[in-house]
Amino acid sequence: xxxxxxxxxxxxxxxxxxxxxxxxxxxxxxxxxxxxxxxxxxxxxxxxxxxxxxxxxxxxxxxxxxxxxxxxxxxxxxxxxxxxxxxxxxxxxxxxxxxxxxxxxxxxxxxxxxxxxxxxxxxxxxxxxxxxxxxxxxxxxxxxxxxxxxxxxxxxxxxxxxxxxxxxxxxxxxxxxxxxxxxxxxxxxxxxxxxxxxxxxxxxxxxxxxxxxxxxxxxxxxxxxxxxxxxxxxxxxxxxxxxxxxxxxxxxxxx
Numbered sequence: 165x166x167x168x169x170x171x172x173x174x175x176x177x178x179x180x181x182x183x184x185x186x187x188x189x190x191x192x193x194x195x196x197x198x199x200x201x202x203x204x205x206x207x208x209x210x211x212x213x214x215x216x217x218x219x220x221x222x223x224x225x226x227x228x229x230x231x232x233x234x235x236x237x238x239x240x241x242x243x244x245x246x247x248x249x250x251x252x253x254x255x256x257x258x259x260x261x262x263x264x265x266x267x268x269x270x271x272x273x274x275x276x277x278x279x280x281x282x283x284x285x286x287x288x289x290x291x292x293x294x295x296x297x298x299x300x301x302x303x304x305x306x307x308x309x310x311x312x313x314x315x316x317x318x319x320x321x322x323x324x325x326x327x328x329x330x331x332x333x334x335x336x337x338x339x340x341x342x343x344x345x346x347x348x349x350x351x352x353x354x355x356x357x358x359x360x361x362x363x364x365x366x367x368x369x370x371x372x373x374x375x376x377x378x379x380x381x382x383x384x385x386x387x388x389x390x391x392x393x394x395x396x397x398x399x400x401x402x403x404x405x406x407x408x409x410x411x412x413x414x415x416x417x418x419x
Contacts, residue, residue: 166193166375171196171233172236173231173285175221175241176200176240177240179242180364181339184344188368188371197215198217199231203216203218206218222267222272236287236288236375237285237287239288240371242269242291243313269319270316270317273290277327289333289375290334291371292320292335294360296335321333321384332374332385334367335387336362336367338361338362339362343363343365344363344365345366346363347389347391348389348394349366349387349389350388352387353405354384354386360390366389367387370387377402381411382408383402384405
């Protein structure tokens with residue numbers, strides 16, 4: 165069990181990765197608050213007596229209320245485009261509407277960081293994506309017309325790095341619904357990987373461990389599954405990834 169003290173707010177808790185994050189935090193005995201856009205999206209958590217709150221990253225006031233008392237945030241919010249967002253109009257289908265990548269991934273992250281500071285939350289783990297800085301990758305080219313999602317996630321990452329908060333940025337490969345701990349996890353620095361997949365449950369475990377493992381702080385890491393044994397030493401797992409430039413500079417200044 166973890167010795168982590170304090171409440172962790174999980175944004176996007178109703179999504180596939182968010183649900184797994186809530187599950188892993190509870191497994192580790194961590195106090196958790198599941199946050200989504202509506203009570204309906206949170207009903208399954210309420211039925212399990214999990215604390216819930218309604219908030220939308222596009223609404224700063226709702227965020228401040230939902231985050232009150234939280235020590236840390238794991239942000240699993242992400243824009244849905246194409247047929248995953250069908251029925252909301254052409255703009256949202258292509259990721260450029262009120263529910264698009266700029267509104268949710270970019271400005272929504274800025275709203276979240278501001279709200280965290282107002283309520284005194286000190287740490288964020290954010291799930292983004294591989295390929296953010298690989299514009300010629302076929303998948304990157306395919307996603308460009310859909311809200312320029314990877315560019316918006318890049319802006320979100322930059323805001324996190326500049327926030328002054330303790331952070332870890334987790335960039336998974338393609339997401340699957342396999343159970344956790346069936347495979348090992350390959351970890352690499354930002355922009356090092358261009359293919360691979362990983363289960364949402366394993367992503368969730370990486371996010372949870374990043375909260376209380378100091379070797380994860382101030383880093384951007386990419387993860388995919390591999391054929392090694394499941395991770396047993398999380399300190400060693402995060403350690404080879406270099407600090408982001410801003411984090412390294414801050415560490416040097418504080419030394």
